[in-house]
Amino acid sequence: MTMLIEDKILFNEIKNRNLKVYEALFSNYYPGLVRFAEGYLFDKQVCEDIVQNIFVYLWENAEKINFEVSVKAYFFQSVKNGCLNHLRNLQIRDRHNLMYIEALLNREDADGSEDPEIILQIRHAISRLPEQMAGVFNLKYLEGKKLKEIASIKQISENTIKTQLLRAKDKLRKILLETTTVKFIL
Amino acid sequence: MPKEHTIIDFEIIWKKINGNLIAQEELFLSKWLDESPLHRQYYESALRFYREGSNFIDAKRETEKAWKSLQTKISKEGRSSSRWIVPSIAVVAAIFLIVDLIWFSSKTETPAVTASKAQQIKPGTNQATLILNDGSVHNLSTSGTLVLNADGAEIKSRGTKLEYIEKIGAATEIKYNTLNIPRGGEFNLQLADGTNVWLNSETVLRYPVQFTGKERRVELSGEAYFEVAKNEKVPFIVESGGQMVKVLGTKFNISSYKENHFIYTTLVHGSIEVSIKGKPEIVQILTPNEQSTIDMTEGKISKSTVDPYQFIAWKEGRFVFQDQTLESMMQTLSKWYDIEVAYAREDLKNMRFTGNLRRYDDFGEVLNKLKKTNEVDFAVDNKKITLK
Numbered sequence: 001m002t003m004l005i006e007d008k009i010l011f012n013e014i015k016n017r018n019l020k021v022y023e024a025l026f027s028n029y030y031p032g033l034v035r036f037a038e039g040y041l042f043d044k045q046v047c048e049d050i051v052q053n054i055f056v057y058l059w060e061n062a063e064k065i066n067f068e069v070s071v072k073a074y075f076f077q078s079v080k081n082g083c084l085n086h087l088r089n090l091q092i093r094d095r096h097n098l099m100y101i102e103a104l105l106n107r108e109d110a111d112g113s114e115d116p117e118i119i120l121q122i123r124h125a126i127s128r129l130p131e132q133m134a135g136v137f138n139l140k141y142l143e144g145k146k147l148k149e150i151a152s153i154k155q156i157s158e159n160t161i162k163t164q165l166l167r168a169k170d171k172l173r174k175i176l177l178e179t180t181t182v183k184f185i186l
Numbered sequence: 187m188p189k190e191h192t193i194i195d196f197e198i199i200w201k202k203i204n205g206n207l208i209a210q211e212e213l214f215l216s217k218w219l220d221e222s223p224l225h226r227q228y229y230e231s232a233l234r235f236y237r238e239g240s241n242f243i244d245a246k247r248e249t250e251k252a253w254k255s256l257q258t259k260i261s262k263e264g265r266s267s268s269r270w271i272v273p274s275i276a277v278v279a280a281i282f283l284i285v286d287l288i289w290f291s292s293k294t295e296t297p298a299v300t301a302s303k304a305q306q307i308k309p310g311t312n313q314a315t316l317i318l319n320d321g322s323v324h325n326l327s328t329s330g331t332l333v334l335n336a337d338g339a340e341i342k343s344r345g346t347k348l349e350y351i352e353k354i355g356a357a358t359e360i361k362y363n364t365l366n367i368p369r370g371g372e373f374n375l376q377l378a379d380g381t382n383v384w385l386n387s388e389t390v391l392r393y394p395v396q397f398t399g400k401e402r403r404v405e406l407s408g409e410a411y412f413e414v415a416k417n418e419k420v421p422f423i424v425e426s427g428g429q430m431v432k433v434l435g436t437k438f439n440i441s442s443y444k445e446n447h448f449i450y451t452t453l454v455h456g457s458i459e460v461s462i463k464g465k466p467e468i469v470q471i472l473t474p475n476e477q478s479t480i481d482m483t484e485g486k487i488s489k490s491t492v493d494p495y496q497f498i499a500w501k502e503g504r505f506v507f508q509d510q511t512l513e514s515m516m517q518t519l520s521k522w523y524d525i526e527v528a529y530a531r532e533d534l535k536n537m538r539f540t541g542n543l544r545r546y547d548d549f550g551e552v553l554n555k556l557k558k559t560n561e562v563d564f565a566v567d568n569k570k571i572t573l574k
Contacts, residue, residue, distance in 0.1 A: 038240055041228075044241040045502070048248075093193055094195065096196075
């Protein structure tokens with residue numbers, strides 16, 4: 001997958017120590033990244049540290065880094081690696097990708113398009129949701145539509161969408177629970 | 187000291203919180219939890235998160251705060267390779283202890299023997315002793331959950347926070363309780379009027395159980411951060427070591443340790459009046475971002491503008507040192523880690539450091555960071571640290 005020209009430009013500006021661009025990237029991605037990290041580490045303080053570390057590393061080492069992915073992917077992959085590192089030191093592993101799913105669900109701009117294996121897992125779980133919930137959930141997490149768009153497609157208020165998504169997440173957790181139980185016994 | 191490390195799959199933690207575990211899994215979880223307080227800490231964070239949701243709420247504000255913090259960690263000048271300035275033992279040299287540097291440095295470093303001894307010095311925990319009006323003592327750290335009906339209120343403790351719920355009924359006399367935090371401890375207290383207090387190590391707070399009458403008066407020795415419930419008709423007064431602070435409803439930090447002869451009061455929000463007991467003519471009014479300093483030996487009061495974050499960071503789980511002497515840093519750290527500090531050379535005491543450390547790190551982490559500055563070395567003997 002080739003890099004978008006916008007991303008190439010952004011990375012170049014960072015290499016050239018453009019503080020304004022750096023600050024803009026930070027303001028834009030910080031909340032999403034922290035919430036994503038919360039799917040792994042839960043503690044706000046720890047998550048903020050990890051995300052901030054990544055930004056420091058980016059600033060200090062931009063010349064050396066080989067950016068091959070989009071800006072968004074760079075940040076999210078770095079946070080994921082940082083979290084997994086932290087978890088390794090706590091002797092925790094996550095073979096069923098439960099944390100990744102939770103992390104994705106935490107992000108407001110989540111769209112599972114980053115990881116095909118995860119999409120499969122989520123699709124399977126979604127197929128067991130009640131039809132109405134499944135519809136809304138697919139639009140949000142697999143097609144990456146914004147709440148406004150979903151509201152207009154389904155002809156329901158944004159608030160109702162939000163509630164449905166919350167309920168869907170809860171149900172999804174229960175479904176994942178059942179499926180992982182089966183895996184464990186096997 | 188090699189420890190046996192059990193690797194747990196997150197699935198077990200997840201199932202424990204969201205569903206059910208079979209006996210085998212329960213045992214495994216217990217074993218993993220027992221292996222390190224950090225494991226337990228992680229588990230508690232997960233539990234809290236699933237029950238109460240994220241703490242990251244005001245995204246705009248959090249991001250602004252984080253940006254400020256980030257700016258102190260990045261170098262803005264040209265691309266110099268020696269980013270961490272290592273000064274000689276000169277007059278005012280700021281040495282940056284960068285927390286992040288550790289995260290990226292190679293993990294193949296084997297700690298020195300003394301450093302691994304220091305790893306055993308653990309950070310503080312929630313510890314407190316409650317003394318009721320009749321003098322009976324309750325240890326809040328070991329008793330875990332505590333529910334009492336005493337002195338006209340329902341008193342609840344859940345291991346980290348002590349709460350008072352006022353019982354309706356006229357109080358005939360004001361009854362006092364005392365909360366005692368030892369070295370290496372910290373605790374959270376909610377008074378009957380809704381005022382929230384964070385108490386740091388080596389601190390004692392004496393307070394009325396019920397708030398009746400014309401004022402709400404408490405006595406402090408040590409350090410505490412207050413968020414006073416607003417009540418314009420009944421001012422909140424904090425007495426500490428000869429200082430009086432009068433408050434209507436506001437957020438501030440008082441540091442009043444007997445061994446210093448200075449009392450520092452930092453105002454975050456609202457408005458407070460600081461005065462010296464017995465000298466009613468001296469009254470200082472603080473506005474947000476101001477700090478009052480009382481020199482107890484001279485009986486003098488002065489005021490300055492500050493960034494309050496440095497002084498309340500402890501309640502947010504961090505130590506923030508801004509161009510501070512090693513001696514003063516060690517005084518703060520020794521209370522939290524419950525250690526003794528000695529200096530091989532007098533001039534070490536005046537070395538200055540700037541840094542931002544995590545309160546819940548083992549003391550070994552702190553020493554490692556100091557060592558990386560190449561200016562200080564140390565020897566560890568049980569709970570006594572000698573800096574050289």
